[in-house]
Amino acid sequence: MRERPFGRLLVSLGAGILFLLRPAVGLDDSLIIKGKRVYTATRGIIEDGMILISGRKIVRVGKAFPAAPGVRVLQAESVIPGLVDMHSHAGVFSLPLVAETTDGNETTNPVTPELRALDSLNFSDPDLLAGLAGGVTTIVIRPGSANVIGGTSVAIKLKHAPPEELILKEPCDLKMTIEYNPVEFYGKKGRSPSTLMTVYHLARQAFIQAQEYGRAWEDYEKRKSAGEDVSPPRKELGKENLLLALRREIPVHVHVCTASEIMSAIRLAGEFNLRLTLAHVPYAYLILEELTSKPGIHFNVGPTTLITYYQDRLELKNVAAILAEAGLPVSFEADTVGRWQRNLLYFASVCVRYGMNPEEALKAVTIRAAEGVGLDRKIGSIEEGKDADLVLLNGEPFEMTTSVEAAVVDGRVEFQGEKREAFSTAIPDHPLPLVFPPDFGRPDGFAVKAGTIFTISGPPLANGIMLVKRGKISGIGRNLAVPKGWPVIDAQGYIVMPGLINPRSYLGLEANARMMRSLDEVSQPAVPEMEVKHAIDPQLPDFHYARQLGLTTAMVTPGNLNVIGGRGAVLKTAGDVIDRMIIKDRSVIVFGLGDPAKRQNSLPLTRMGIVSLLREKLQKALEYRGRKERARNPEDVAFDASAEALLAVLEGMTPVMVHCDRMDDIHTALRLADEFKLRMILAGGTEAYKVADEIRSRNIPVVLERVFRRTTRTDDGDYDPRNPAWLSRKGIRVAFKAEDGGIWTRPAVAWGGGDLLEIAALAVQHTMDPEDALRAITLDAAAIIGLDDRLGSLEIGKDADFLILGGHPLRVRALPQAVFIDGRLVYAKKKGEHTR
Amino acid sequence: MIGKKVLAGILLAVFLCLAAGIAEKKEAERVLALCGGRLITVSGPEYEAGILLIRGGKIAAVGKDIPLPDGVERIEISGCTVVPGFIDAFTNLGTVEIPSASQDFDETVSPLTPQLRIIDSINPANRFFSEARRSGVTAALCAPGDGNLLTGRSALIRLSGQTVDSMIIKFPAGLHGTLGEGPKMRYGQKGIYPFTRMAEIALLRQTFLDASQRADELKRRDKKATPAQKPKPGQESDQLVAIEPLPQDLKLDALIPALEGRVPVILAADRLDDILSALRLADEFQLRVILNHGVEAYKVADRLTQRNIPVLLGPLTDTGTRLEQLGFSRESALRLSQAGVLFAFQTGSYNRSATLRDQAGEAMAHGLPAADALKALTLSPARIFGVEDRMGSLEAGKSADVVVFEGHPLGRASKVRLVIIGGKIVEDMRGPGSPADKERDE
Incomplete structure (x- = not known):
């Protein structure tokens, strides 16, 4: 955003006057939040931290400090900044997702820079605020990706307030697509674009025309100020929005998928000197070297976070982890409509599960996303002076068992969850690849020495041994003797559980x-x-x-x-x-x-039609059985495959x-x-x-x-x-x-x-x-x-289908390190399999 | 031969005109007095057993103990109630009778049809005019049907007259548009822009922008042509000649009065976000907006009051089959009224004006006081359309558009007995033996 110094000055003057007019910070609009761990996102973690909120802002952050008595205090195990999703479609595709409420893709024209997502935003969408339950406090709502140029996006706060008060920033950026989606929508109907090259051409053409438009206006202004009596050019909303991007006042946010599409977006941004944020980027990891040499690009990853490409031979790659590790700015998106908005934190958890540094993951759902849409001075971290958008959790941020206890937006509690017992375990995490005995191969019998065996049929067995013979479990217990010559898998520190x-x-x-x-x-x-x-x-x-x-x-x-x-x-x-x-x-x-x-x-058009058909088929099957029973020779009754299949059910x-x-x-x-x-x-x-x-x-x-x-x-x-x-x-x-x-x-x-x-x-x-x-x-x-x-359980005589996990099965980083079916090793995780 | 026929025709026409003129004059001098009934003036006090004096098509006096001039036609209506004629605030009246035979209210070929004028579609002989009158409706806003982004321009008309021109109270009463499902389902489904709400707004904004630039350009050229700009003696006058008129553009021209604030923009919007748009x-x-339908208007009632935006509310008896009407509340009239929003009831159709009274009844059944309901049928619509100096209440000087009810005027079972428009009895339903019947028999 280009600075508007006077505007900013006026705003701060206004705020100052309001501040003076207000009675001394009242207890009513103050709030204290205490967290055993406060994750600030920008300044590390504060143990036994405390946050003082006054009005809409955070006024103090630190270790426990004295505060005026009578101020309401909220306490939680963990406190993190309000989550920011910079790529959402909530409200523009509103429930119940029929044509009447589908307002996110203007599929009548592939180039529509004149559109504003704001104008399609259904503030009455029952799920517009659904993100709050998952700790999401700001979402950037965008047009979909059917169009090469889709329109501008709008940032809103998720809170219970009149619609106008939700709007945080408009326009945030210009949504574009350089991928096959427009081909899907237009090309398949015989319209342009029907190839990726046309997609690119349409985008380029639009910017060239906008440049011409900009020059025409400059020329007009020049002649007018020289006293000439001239008619102005036609004012065009779409080109005005393109000019915002050309003047770098807003970035373009480009939906891309493959590495070559990423390069196309970069080429376009280069030609027109655009600020660039890239959306989805599943295959960005394939051209890491190229990308690290091009600073200033933002990578908004998701919702697909683990991916393989043809060359990867079945290895899942953690795109976000790889990009963040290389020092590139990464944020996450849930890319959703409806209730699923709440799963943003879950996406981050998945990336942590597959090896992403939790600190980077937290940034990706907070400060990085705020940076992506130029809101990082206002939101995205727990810092003095920022909006009081905070999330209270009952456990560690990326554990999938952790739940959101409360979400505070602009200093007010906007979501209050039920009080839930946090899941905890004494079993330590051990997310390391398992080392197998040399030449493990396919032994006839072998033993597994485990940290803990979750038999499921009985209580967990600490330091147990499991014996596997010819695909079946032949022994399970604490002090079992391992038959001579059997290889032993040393999985102490690991967990064994049924497949x-x-x-x-x-x-x-x-x-x-x-x-x-x-x-x-x-x-x-x-x-x-x-x-x-x-x-x-x-x-x-x-x-x-x-x-x-x-x-x-x-x-x-x-x-x-x-x-x-x-x-x-x-x-x-x-x-x-x-x-x-x-x-x-x-x-x-x-x-x-x-x-x-x-x-x-055709039948069934209705629910009653469905049931009539079901009853008819079942009764016909009974009739068929009757015919067969009555027939002197059952083979005289013509074989009815459908009735035969249903008889198995009826009997x-x-x-x-x-x-x-x-x-x-x-x-x-x-x-x-x-x-x-x-x-x-x-x-x-x-x-x-x-x-x-x-x-x-x-x-x-x-x-x-x-x-x-x-x-x-x-x-x-x-x-x-x-x-x-x-x-x-x-x-x-x-x-x-x-x-x-x-x-x-x-x-x-x-x-x-x-x-x-x-x-x-x-x-x-x-x-x-x-x-x-x-x-x-x-x-x-x-x-x-x-x-x-x-x-289903680990008991003697049952199939030897089991997993060796790097921690308690419910812990986020406890992935299967090894998987056995009928006593045969069918998968063993390699070191750095997902992050390299 | 032909000449003679033509001449005879002309003579006949002249005679008819004269006769009509005399009749008109007679009508203008006619003095009527409705005596003994209860008068609900809407704008002022109520009178039990009062007198309403009508002269020259206007209300001459309202009250008790009014001296009756000589030659007055006295109509005894004791036991009855007199109210201002009802105004249906949004209809397509006069444009359709049998839809499959002919419809003249909806030009479904382009999302932008602001150039259309409803007066070019109204058929004064349409049977729904009398149906409406017989239920106490004496005036209506007559507009093109909803569905296009900009549908055209409406007229406020009185429901009596042989020609459209004689019916018009105000034209253009408003420039109409539809937001939300209408245009996107109509055009987007066919692959025509707009398919989304954001495109609807973009198209509207671009169109108003174009009109505003056109208005500026017209002004600029106009200024150029004013004497002040004319070349001084001795100077070449080429410049003047060079001013080419702008090519005609009926569509944009229709928008300019709205941009100048002379004509309100009446926008149909139901869902909250469409209203916010x-x-x-x-x-x-800087448009003077009037909300039409406004299913969720009650949700932003305070803001409508602050910004002086009126609502043409309804139809309340139709909870709607469209998705955008899910937020429908039977209490919406009450909520608007409590917040101080200026609103009027409407039936929104070509054939259901006769149910206008039911709209008020529905609102009353859900808490709206009767006085407020009556206002929303009379004075409020007159205010909304800027004709409250001429109609909407029983006040001296206003057009004598009145209805005589037997029973409470908002009662479902009450009977309309007399309907007077512009001082003329247009419906007389006082039953056999009533003066009008006798007149007819004679």
């Missing part, structure tokens, strides 16, 4: 070599006869990522777009041949209730997994379970907590989906992150679906939500009992898929 |  079980997975069905998917046979609404095993591709990298995340077993099922989607199978995640990986075939049939299963112009051999989120859909599922006496597993279950008693009384387990993820569909209803805690406290068996990610989020780490350990930690943050959470991702998941006799 | 627009271009 994680994903009870509902799409592993191997999506994004195959032809970028095709085999999830839903949507040509018909009910296809019980279909089987996933004929479509799974075990060579997909997704299997590698699943193993790396500690997922050793998955029940792969069809998706939710059909009323009856077909049959699933349980498989181990290691192997080359699907027939050998499957350990339980035809393990489940998937039913879909609710909106996803509806059709546009109780195969459970049904019913996907439903809304309360009324869950009730519908229960009605069906009662009518047809079905063995049922609920999947989805967003509003299950509202129906907990009914679910419990029927002994139906729930596989929760997208628990801490994007929640923007209308089907999501009353989402509450405490859903798993409430259900498990009711005695309902709960497990979690590990997400498989989308095109942008493959591999399904971080944004993709594929990490069950993370999900368990987040569930604990939201009051789930730690033991219940760990059981949910192991033994309870095994029980739900009907395999708790051989999976 | 309207306020920002008002600030940027």
Whole structure:
């Protein structure tokens, strides 16, 4: 921003007068915040720190100091600056995300610099302030990336105040895209741009025209001041905004993805002398040397924080960590609409989990983001004179079990969370790669000496030994003798726990070599006869990522777009041949209730249509059985694959997994379970907590989906992150679906939500009992898929599927250092795998 | 032959005009007295068993014990109540009867149609005029339909007359626009700018900017042509000749009176942020903004009062099917009234003016006092449209637009007995045996 000295002077004079007029700092607008640890972001950590707030500002920061009595005091384990997300779409794509409320992408014209996100901002969006619950206090709201030039962005404070008072800065910058998004929106409809080169050309052309426009105005002003009687050029809003960028008053914020797009943005900024902040930058780490030689560029990373490129051979790279390590300014973005805004801190945690320096991670969600939009003099750190935007936490900032107790914005408590017990453990973190015995290979039998063994079926076993023989656990205990000649893995200081079980997975069905998917046979609404095993591709990298995340077993099922989607199978995640990986075939049939299963112009268009179809199919199957029973020769009855598949369900051999989120859909599922006496597993279950008693009384387990993820569909209803805690406290068996990610989020780490350990930690943050959470991702998941006799816990005779972790499973840095399936090592983390 | 016919025609026309003129004159001299009824003046006191004297189309006197001049036509209305005629603050009246046959209120081909004038679409023979009158509505703001970003210009009309010109009270009454879902769903869905709210605002701002530059340029050229700028004797006068007129631009020309503050800009906005956008627009271009519909206006009532922005509220009997109307509150009239916002009720359609009274009833059912509700049907809309010196209350000197009710004027079951517009009885529903009936029978 160009300095406006007089403006600033007037403002400070005004403020001064107001200050004088105000009665001596009243107790009512003062607030003291004490933290066992105060993370200032710019000046290190203050142990037993104290912050005095007066009005909207921080007036004093330090070690405990004397303060006037009677001032309200808030206390917390940790205090951090209010989080800043410089890349959000909250309010411009407002809930319920239908055309009427989609105001972020002006998809009628690829070059729209005249637009202001402010004019699309729905201040009544029910989730506009959702970030507060996650400690986010400032967000920069932008147009989407459909356009090459999208418009200007606006910064708002998240607080309960009249809309005008939320606005902090407008314009912050000019949003642009040099990536394939415009091609997606225009090119695919036969319009320009349909290539990346046109994307660049349109951007360049716009700036050249703006330069000409600027010259025309300069010329006019010159002639006018010389006394000439001339007509002014046409005033154009779009070009005025481009001029702001050309004059370096605001930066351009460019959405980029690949390294070559990053270079294009830099080329453009170079030609027109623009200030540059780059958004997303997943592949920036590939050209680190080039980037470090170009100072002044800001890197706004996210929401994809871990990434691989073709050359990386399945190694996940922690982009933010790598850039920050190289000394480049890095901030994080949640890039969200709706409630997900609250997960900004979680993104930082993921980066810390994969090796980022926590100090840099904290800066990335505070001061660096403020710098990115020129607000660093006002917000982004705990310093005297800055806005009193603070977040109180009940534990360490980047632990996923830590929850936000309160958020203070402009000196007022804008969010007050429930008081929660912080999770703590005596087990120290040990995030180091495991050293294997030399020539470990594939021994017939071996032993693991662990710091602690979480058997799940029993209490944790400190300094335990586990024996593995031919893929099974042959011994577990404290003082076991290791058979002679067996190699011993020295994992003292590490944790051993059972392999994680994903009870509902799409592993191997999506994004195959032809970028095709085999999830839903949507040509018909009910296809019980279909089987996933004929479509799974075990060579997909997704299997590698699943193993790396500690997922050793998955029940792969069809998706939710059909009323009856077909049959699933349980498989181990290691192997080359699907027939050998499957350990339980035809393990489940998937039913879909609710909106996803509806059709546009054939039955079912409605929920009642869905249920009529389901009942019809089930009754037809019963009829078919009757015909077969009555027939003199059952083979005379024509084979009906659909009815055969459903008979397995009706006879109780195969459970049904019913996907439903809304309360009324869950009730519908229960009605069906009662009518047809079905063995049922609920999947989805967003509003299950509202129906907990009914679910419990029927002994139906729930596989929760997208628990801490994007929640923007209308089907999501009353989402509450405490859903798993409430259900498990009711005695309902709960497990979690590990997400498989989308095109942008493959591999399904971080944004993709594929990490069950993370999900368990987040569930604990939201009051789930730690033991219940760990059981949910192991033994309870095994029980739900009907395999708790051989999976889910570390007991003699069970499959030797286990993980060796660098700390307590719920700790943020406790990644699987080694993963075993059937006693075979399937993944071992390398030193610096993610940060180099 | 033809000449004779033409001549006969001309003669007939002249005769008719004269006859009409005489009738008009007779009407102008007609003195009516409504006697014995309760008079609710809205602007002043109420009179039980009062007298309302009408002369020459205007209210001559209101009160008790008013001496009646000779030749007065005395209409006994004891037991009835007299109120100022209702004004429907936003309608598309007179432009549609059977939508599938013909509609003349919505030009759905371009988001910017400020050049349109509603008076070119009004058909005085439209049956909904009499339907409205028979429910006590005597005037209405008649405007193009919502949906374009700028829809055109409206007229305040009285609901009686053979020609549009004779109906017009004020034109242009306002320059109309729509924010929010209307334009983006209409055009954006077809791939035409605007698809987003931000584009709606950008397009509006650019258009007002263009109009403002055009106004400046017109002034500049005008100044150039004034005598002061004219060349002195002896000087070449080439300069004058060189002034080319600006090419015509009906669209931008329609905006200039609004930019100069002579015509209000009436913006349909429901969602809070759309209302805030309207306020920002008002600030940027110094526009006199009137909010139309204003579902969430109650949320910013204090700011509307501060900035003197009135609201054409409603329709309250239609909770809305559009997403942007989710913030609908049945108490919105009460809240606006409590905050001191000037507001009027409207029915917002081509055919539902007859339900105008229900709007007030709905607001009263949710707390709005009857006196405030009545005001929002009469004096407030007159104020909003700048005609409170001519109508909106029972005061001497104002147009004699009055309605006689049997029962409370806002009661759902009350009956309209007489409707007088400009001193003329336009609806007489006093039943068989009433003077009007007799007249008709004769």
